[in-house]
Amino acid sequence: MSRSFHIEATRGAARAGRLVTPHGEVETPVFMPVGTVASVKGVPQDVLEELGVEILLSNTYHLYLRPGLQPIRQLGGLHRFMAWPRSILTDSGGFQVFSLNELRQVTEEGVKFRSHLDGSSHFFSPESAMEAQIALGADIIMAFDECTEHPAGQERARHSMELTLRWAERSKKYFETHKQEVPWNAVSDFESRVSGNWLAVPGRLEAASSKPESSTGEARLAGQVSTPAPAAGQTQSLFGIVQGGMDHRLRKESAERTITLDFPGYAIGGLSVGEPRALTREIVESTVAHLPADRPRYLMGVGTPDEIVAYANLGIDMMDCVLPTRAARHGLLFTSEGKISIKQARFASDQGPLDPACGCRVCRRYSRAYLRHLYAANEVLAQVLNTIHNLSFYLDTMRAVRHSIAPGSKAQFLPGERSRAKP
Amino acid sequence: MSRSFHIEATRGAARAGRLVTPHGEVETPVFMPVGTVASVKGVPQDVLEELGVEILLSNTYHLYLRPGLQPIRQLGGLHRFMAWPRSILTDSGGFQVFSLNELRQVTEEGVKFRSHLDGSSHFFSPESAMEAQIALGADIIMAFDECTEHPAGQERARHSMELTLRWAERSKKYFETHKQEVPWNAVSDFESRVSGNWLAVPGRLEAASSKPESSTGEARLAGQVSTPAPAAGQTQSLFGIVQGGMDHRLRKESAERTITLDFPGYAIGGLSVGEPRALTREIVESTVAHLPADRPRYLMGVGTPDEIVAYANLGIDMMDCVLPTRAARHGLLFTSEGKISIKQARFASDQGPLDPACGCRVCRRYSRAYLRHLYAANEVLAQVLNTIHNLSFYLDTMRAVRHSIAPGSKAQFLPGERSRAKP
Numbered sequence: 039m040s041r042s043f044h045i046e047a048t049r050g051a052a053r054a055g056r057l058v059t060p061h062g063e064v065e066t067p068v069f070m071p072v073g074t075v076a077s078v079k080g081v082p083q084d085v086l087e088e089l090g091v092e093i094l095l096s097n098t099y100h101l102y103l104r105p106g107l108q109p110i111r112q113l114g115g116l117h118r119f120m121a122w123p124r125s126i127l128t129d130s131g132g133f134q135v136f137s138l139n140e141l142r143q144v145t146e147e148g149v150k151f152r153s154h155l156d157g158s159s160h161f162f163s164p165e166s167a168m169e170a171q172i173a174l175g176a177d178i179i180m181a182f183d184e185c186t187e188h189p190a191g192q193e194r195a196r197h198s199m200e201l202t203l204r205w206a207e208r209s210k211k212y213f214e215t216h217k218q219e220v221p222w223n224a225v226s227d228f229e230s231r232v233s234g235n236w237l238a239v240p241g242r243l244e245a246a247s248s249k250p251e252s253s254t255g256e257a258r259l260a261g262q263v264s265t266p267a268p269a270a271g272q273t274q275s276l277f278g279i280v281q282g283g284m285d286h287r288l289r290k291e292s293a294e295r296t297i298t299l300d301f302p303g304y305a306i307g308g309l310s311v312g313e314p315r316a317l318t319r320e321i322v323e324s325t326v327a328h329l330p331a332d333r334p335r336y337l338m339g340v341g342t343p344d345e346i347v348a349y350a351n352l353g354i355d356m357m358d359c360v361l362p363t364r365a366a367r368h369g370l371l372f373t374s375e376g377k378i379s380i381k382q383a384r385f386a387s388d389q390g391p392l393d394p395a396c397g398c399r400v401c402r403r404y405s406r407a408y409l410r411h412l413y414a415a416n417e418v419l420a421q422v423l424n425t426i427h428n429l430s431f432y433l434d435t436m437r438a439v440r441h442s443i444a445p446g447s448k449a450q451f452l453p454g455e456r457s458r459a460k461p
Numbered sequence: 462m463s464r465s466f467h468i469e470a471t472r473g474a475a476r477a478g479r480l481v482t483p484h485g486e487v488e489t490p491v492f493m494p495v496g497t498v499a500s501v502k503g504v505p506q507d508v509l510e511e512l513g514v515e516i517l518l519s520n521t522y523h524l525y526l527r528p529g530l531q532p533i534r535q536l537g538g539l540h541r542f543m544a545w546p547r548s549i550l551t552d553s554g555g556f557q558v559f560s561l562n563e564l565r566q567v568t569e570e571g572v573k574f575r576s577h578l579d580g581s582s583h584f585f586s587p588e589s590a591m592e593a594q595i596a597l598g599a600d601i602i603m604a605f606d607e608c609t610e611h612p613a614g615q616e617r618a619r620h621s622m623e624l625t626l627r628w629a630e631r632s633k634k635y636f637e638t639h640k641q642e643v644p645w646n647a648v649s650d651f652e653s654r655v656s657g658n659w660l661a662v663p664g665r666l667e668a669a670s671s672k673p674e675s676s677t678g679e680a681r682l683a684g685q686v687s688t689p690a691p692a693a694g695q696t697q698s699l700f701g702i703v704q705g706g707m708d709h710r711l712r713k714e715s716a717e718r719t720i721t722l723d724f725p726g727y728a729i730g731g732l733s734v735g736e737p738r739a740l741t742r743e744i745v746e747s748t749v750a751h752l753p754a755d756r757p758r759y760l761m762g763v764g765t766p767d768e769i770v771a772y773a774n775l776g777i778d779m780m781d782c783v784l785p786t787r788a789a790r791h792g793l794l795f796t797s798e799g800k801i802s803i804k805q806a807r808f809a810s811d812q813g814p815l816d817p818a819c820g821c822r823v824c825r826r827y828s829r830a831y832l833r834h835l836y837a838a839n840e841v842l843a844q845v846l847n848t849i850h851n852l853s854f855y856l857d858t859m860r861a862v863r864h865s866i867a868p869g870s871k872a873q874f875l876p877g878e879r880s881r882a883k884p
Binding site for chain 2: 075076077078079080081082083084104105109112113114118119120121386387389399403404405407408411412414415417418419421422423
């Protein structure tokens, strides 16, 4: 698997690379927008493509609850389900379950939890989390880990780290045995095994039988056109996760022992859980030093625009965060002049663009006055446009970082746009 | 003004024409999507352009309350405010005020009403409704009328019709005196008169002063690029409205007396107010017979896809309705196979497109299963995609009607799309 990650340039600790997945190439360092329940809230997939999104993150916990794993597997996996032909990463559900606090119970075997939607009881283990992620069929999936709470004592942090290591081994073992079951891998083969017959898949049968013009009808199966199946035999990549709380020695040990399991990529988990930002940065810096240079490094759940630049400069290759999308829904917008709250009355008569230095479709077309009006009037378009801009800002920021590392890379800026990263 | 409406072909009572406004050409018969508070809920303006929307309707009552008329006037009018370069029609506010029921009080002078937002007191008269619509600067504006309730007795219907006639005269008189005050007509001239100085307009000043690179900055004033000002000297068109309840003779009299005021276009108001659909159609048919053939005819507030086809075939040129956009928000979708409710469980595993005969960006990409999931998970993207499809269906329907009247017209269909109109 390490052959599918290529480092093309470095500058200090920072690396510009290229991650090849069954659904395409991802230029790194990369920011992955979050599509919690198979949708980046309010943004159509073609707009995400236009923004240059090469990989999305989606949440196993949420998809497991709604619409459920089997519907997505039967429809050919998450890519076809959500009509997203490019790469996807799913988390293991561990972090969401961790966030449930009162609703969960951790044992050696796994985590028992209650749904935040209806209170129903569920259980995730390393094995079931792998089964779930294989059913979803993301390109990159994550080992099932325990996200250590903060603050945690030395003993608790060690215990939690050890549990995550045992779970990593179980995750890997299950994955290696079952990785051929990914829905997009030889669909006709695997689907016919599990469902008896390809045409017996309910949706497909209905779609086929309801159309007399079956040849046209077949070509018009939604999603089929835009999400071609990967080459036969390709499988997902399972990444390991380093834990260890806020203890440098535990982090080192967690990294070294996770590496012995030989994952094609490594994530740093258990950060952004309430600790001071300076501490986050320290832990990232010391942990990165123990990760292999030839594998992608994924820092989970960060951060602000400044932070993602800083982490990329520390040698992180992949990041995700709900901040740009969630902030957008609250009218908080990232611009080259800093963060602004579009709801403020001072924007009511401001006909300038949201960010004069931004070339996104929102800044090219709409005024601050209009965006402020949409927000004040509680119009859905406010959320749509705000989210598009914030994502554009994050993606532009990351493109600028990549360009600062590998000046010959595909970084493209519109006239008038400036480089946001100041390396 | 009648020179700006050209009939290009007829078939029976139906006409295919072309309406030229200060912001472009509109092929008729046309369906106008409703953007209540300067936004078609959830749909970005570039998507509306892509759908082929040539004219939008926006509501004076809602804009008057939020964001208010002066902010829009100061920002150059509704086109610039909402970054919509094509044509706009505003209603007079009469219908919305009529809908307030308990919150309004009608006198000869006008209508006193309370805001549905905060209960504050307001007053609309023919003069203030014209002043409001001139401030907004839509291409086509409507006389202030009283929408007669249904059912209404003969005496009440006559009284209401007479009031509408007197208000039409007052509307026209005010408009003729003040029509040069439209914000996009010689902006630098009029704005400098009302605001003292062009650069003293708050938003503009702020935008200019906050950017050292003033030449670039000027070019980047949002909306300026995409909404070029109409040629100097152009003004809005004020349409008259025919009332008369459900009485054919009153409708005839209303039409004839409104025509003596010589408007460049005529609307049929006071329908779709609770009467049976067969009666609506009868009244439309009998009223159309009394309207001049060389002026556009606008039927307000209709209808279903079947109805808009039927009304176009009766000789109606313009229609608007919240049905496609409102139904979309409730998961009700119009397709070539009839109306469907996407929330139904039977769609959970249906990987066919929403409408196999539709070529819109939603049907080309997403499955019914995905759209059903988005709706069930209460995702904002459900509203966005559903609205885009329903509008596309309406616009395709109207294009097919136009094509059936004038086969050489600009009707464009994607391969596989069928004509929905069965003339």
